[in-house]
Amino acid sequence: MIPNSKILIVVGPTASGKSELAASLAKKFNGEIISCDSRQIYKGMDIGTGKVEGKWSKIKIGKNHGRDFYTRFVYKGITHHLIDFANAKKQYSASEFQKAAQKKIAEIIKRGRLPILCGGTMHWIDAVVYNQTLPEVKPNLKLRARLERQSADILFSQLSKLDPARAATIDRFNSRRLIRALEIVITTGKPVPVLSTHYSPPTTHYDALWLGINPPQDILYSKIEKRLKQRIKQGMVAEVKKLHKQGLSWKRLEGFGLEYKFCGLLLQKKISKDEMFSQLLMAIKHYAKRQMTWWKRNTNIIWVKPDKNTAFKLTKKFLA
């Protein structure tokens, strides 16, 4: 563990109220937020991702490398990092995020402030916090395209020959995972490195306090529904239309999932407005469920009520 590396991590399913809690914590404890959301990183994806309504503004930070100020994404007076900066046409990977976030954490600590990781992208958060070694193999689209034509069965038997150890633990029906594993093995000529994640015993790269919010399912579901209706009013469909006009293919939009997928289907007239609503609602609930499945096994997380008081108390104790 890195010494003197206290960080706060706020997790919870979609619509649980993470962003607001994180902002309150940041205000109270002199923090800056690092958004951990694989969709909010993209510019132009605002309503559909539920991005906080922050603004890019120039912040005075005193003389630093010959500059007087940086441009920062600010919401409620709190600086948010790794949000609203990437081009949606390009793939942004877990590995890129890991490096960028770890750099941000170091910078924030250096400034004497508290880094607060907040977001719903479980895999990305773990990659950062547990400093997982992600194989240094970039996506090889040509190779992937070739492998995608094979059945999972064939991919699995290939992997079994090339890297029996990885084959032993991989999901043999999941073509995407199989292809990635083969990509690593074929490119490096070596087996897939063993993963450095450990949920138990809990060893994190940082001195971390994990706070989780998980409202009861019926409350969460009604919040999700209410939020979706709001998003529709706010012009969610128009946002997706605009993205498509800017050159994002329907396929790319579908790959983003949820709002972007179902609005895309609506705009292509593949589904009706009612179908869009009901199917999207269902998909968001499924997503929330998957998030909880991931975090349930993480015993580091302290589950708190959505009210700030408990979170404040725990944070105060953690920082003392």
Added chain:
RNA sequence: GGGCGGUUCGUAUAGUGGCAAUUACACCUGACUGUAAAUCAGGCGCUUCACAGCUACGCAGGUUCGAGUCCUGCACCGCCCA
């Protein structure tokens, strides 16, 4: 009143003599090594460790070694003719 079609596990469907019964969705549980809002798996009548038992395809009878499947009557739904 007459003719036809239908009634199957939450919903929609398959099943014309061997069926605890197809498929999809929902629902439940879970996985997750650079696409992660993505991708993938298991369960889903009841009792169970069960290849075991019990109860099941609108209701009531009948034919049969055996009926979701065939026959009769009834109920309900849909369409058509009056």
